[in-house]
Amino acid sequence: MNLVELTRATVRLGGQTVLENVDLSVRAAEILTIVGPNGSGKSTLLRTIIGAVKPSAGQVVRKPGLRIGYVPQKLHIDPTLPLTVRRFLSLPEHVSDTAAAEALDHAGAECLSRQQMASLSGGQFQRVLLARALLSKPDLLILDEATQGLDQPGSAAFYRQIETVRRELGCAVLMVSHELHVVMAASDRVICLNGHVCCEGAPEHVASAPEYRALFGTGTQGALALYRHEHNHSHDHEHAHDHGHSHDKDRAAS
Amino acid sequence: MMFLDDFLIRAALAGLGVAIAAAPLGCLVVWRRMAYFGDATAHAAILGVALALTFQTSVFAGVLAVSLAMAAAISGLSGRGYAMDTLLGVLAHSAIAFGLVAVSFLSGVRIDLMAYLFGDILAVSKGDLGVIWGGAVLVLLLIRWRWSALLTTTLNPDLAYAAGLDPKREQLVLTVALALVVAVAIKVIGALLIAAMLIIPAAAARPFASTPERMALIAGGIGAISVIGGLQASFHFDTPTGPSIVCVAAVLFVAASLSDVVRRRLGRR
Numbered sequence: 001m002n003l004v005e006l007t008r009a010t011v012r013l014g015g016q017t018v019l020e021n022v023d024l025s026v027r028a029a030e031i032l033t034i035v036g037p038n039g040s041g042k043s044t045l046l047r048t049i050i051g052a053v054k055p056s057a058g059q060v061v062r063k064p065g066l067r068i069g070y071v072p073q074k075l076h077i078d079p080t081l082p083l084t085v086r087r088f089l090s091l092p093e094h095v096s097d098t099a100a101a102e103a104l105d106h107a108g109a110e111c112l113s114r115q116q117m118a119s120l121s122g123g124q125f126q127r128v129l130l131a132r133a134l135l136s137k138p139d140l141l142i143l144d145e146a147t148q149g150l151d152q153p154g155s156a157a158f159y160r161q162i163e164t165v166r167r168e169l170g171c172a173v174l175m176v177s178h179e180l181h182v183v184m185a186a187s188d189r190v191i192c193l194n195g196h197v198c199c200e201g202a203p204e205h206v207a208s209a210p211e212y213r214a215l216f217g218t219g220t221q222g223a224l225a226l227y228r229h230e231h232n233h234s235h236d237h238e239h240a241h242d243h244g245h246s247h248d249k250d251r252a253a254s
Numbered sequence: 255m256m257f258l259d260d261f262l263i264r265a266a267l268a269g270l271g272v273a274i275a276a277a278p279l280g281c282l283v284v285w286r287r288m289a290y291f292g293d294a295t296a297h298a299a300i301l302g303v304a305l306a307l308t309f310q311t312s313v314f315a316g317v318l319a320v321s322l323a324m325a326a327a328i329s330g331l332s333g334r335g336y337a338m339d340t341l342l343g344v345l346a347h348s349a350i351a352f353g354l355v356a357v358s359f360l361s362g363v364r365i366d367l368m369a370y371l372f373g374d375i376l377a378v379s380k381g382d383l384g385v386i387w388g389g390a391v392l393v394l395l396l397i398r399w400r401w402s403a404l405l406t407t408t409l410n411p412d413l414a415y416a417a418g419l420d421p422k423r424e425q426l427v428l429t430v431a432l433a434l435v436v437a438v439a440i441k442v443i444g445a446l447l448i449a450a451m452l453i454i455p456a457a458a459a460r461p462f463a464s465t466p467e468r469m470a471l472i473a474g475g476i477g478a479i480s481v482i483g484g485l486q487a488s489f490h491f492d493t494p495t496g497p498s499i500v501c502v503a504a505v506l507f508v509a510a511s512l513s514d515v516v517r518r519r520l521g522r523r
Binding site: 075094 | 284287415416418419460463465466468
């Protein structure tokens with residue numbers, strides 16, 4: 001059985017349709033990446049999978065007893081809350097010192113145990129979040145733009161760590177990212193999302209799909225195309241209804 | 255239990271009961287930025303007093319019921335178009351206004367309104383003491399049971415969802431605990447100052463704590479010192495007891511903040 005199965009899931013937030021008829025399955029031990037422009041519903045999709053958002057139509061089925069390790073996009077810790085790294089790792093379930101040290105090791109964050117969470121650098125913070133997610137012995141590790149705020153070498157190192165983790169623990173990885181080239185290289189399967197699933201498949205397949213090119217352009221121009229796209233086109237979710245036609249227009253424009 | 259015959263001993267025990275229940279709850283209120291939520295729940299207590307006297311039930315039950323209703327109303331109305339502070343401002347002040355008006359309708363009984371607004375700790379009976387400690391222990395058990403889940407939810411609701419917890423349920427736990435503390439504390443500290451006993455010791459404890467648990471423990475200690483100090487001050491200077499307790503807590507908060515500033519300056523050198 002797949003770890004998570006979404007069937008024609010539609011999610012509305014504040015009167016807007018953010019996701020429409022999304023079919024998605026996460027298989028055991030695969031690295032699945034979701035790419036898509038800003039506002040395409042990537043984070044909402046992850047939040048639907050962890051159960052924080054309920055779909056207004058369609059179904060979300062999680063494998064019974066599924067353990068999820070979740071690394072959020074941002075974690076704001078109120079300055080009034082004192083929290084050491086060690087204490088943070090024991091939330092919500094208590095873990096032994098050995099297990100905590102091992103998880104920090106896995107995540108590449110050794111020796112941080114006694115530090116306050118507030119005193120960590122961006123990279124250290126993300127690694128500690130990863131260590132905490134690993135401690136639940138997850139079947140599925142979910143990362144929401146986990147490298148935001150890291151520089152290029154930092155995020156490349158972070159993704160290498162993810163691959164190591166997958167190899168050693170055998171968990172599936174579901175991640176969302178903006179950094180297309182890095183992520184695409186590290187994934188088994190890619191889903192291109194823009195309110196609905198535009199296309200999916202192996203990274204090479206998706207990268208050459210017309211739907212993907214319409215969204216991101218080709219080759220080194222990708223970043224620029226993405227930028228133009230966000231300003232000119234009808235692909236953002238306010239206009240969810242005309243998704244079906246917009247690819248062609250986009251292709252014509254680019 | 256001869257020593258309970260001394261009203262000062264009873265007062266001290268009542269105050270300590272409130273202080274230890276308020277400490278962990280107050281920390282959660284501070285971390286979650288719910289200070290005004292505590293205020294609104296506490297102010298609703300006056301309406302509870304009026305209703306309890308009208309229907310001749312115990313004040314404890316009346317206050318508990320109205321505080322719970324208030325907390326539920328706030329939870330239900332939040333996120334429906336008004337900013338949270340606006341909503342709490344409306345509800346907190348309306349609750350106390352309606353409470354005061356309702357009390358004025360009670361013609362038969364003469365009640366000492368000041369006692370409910372500012373507490374009447376020196377008049378705590380053995381029965382009151384039982385209710386206060388019963389409620390305090392209940393709150394502590396409830397929070398201890400849900401502590402880990404409450405902390406996770408406080409940190410980030412999505413982390414809680416991913417771990418299979420339900421943040422809405424934890425919010426409910428907190429709401430119930432808050433209403434219980436208000437109901438046991440109204441006799442001791444009064445509706446207007448209950449929130450102070452939640453917030454001030456927790457805030458004063460922050461500079462000295464490295465983990466959430468230590469902050470709750472230190473807050474309990476600071477609350478206890480405030481109670482004993484406030485009682486003594488009130489005895490010596492013949493001042494109202496509830497406000498005296500809060501004054502001591504406030505002085506401790508200032509001292510804690512100053513010592514933190516000094517420590518940082520020295521540490522930088």
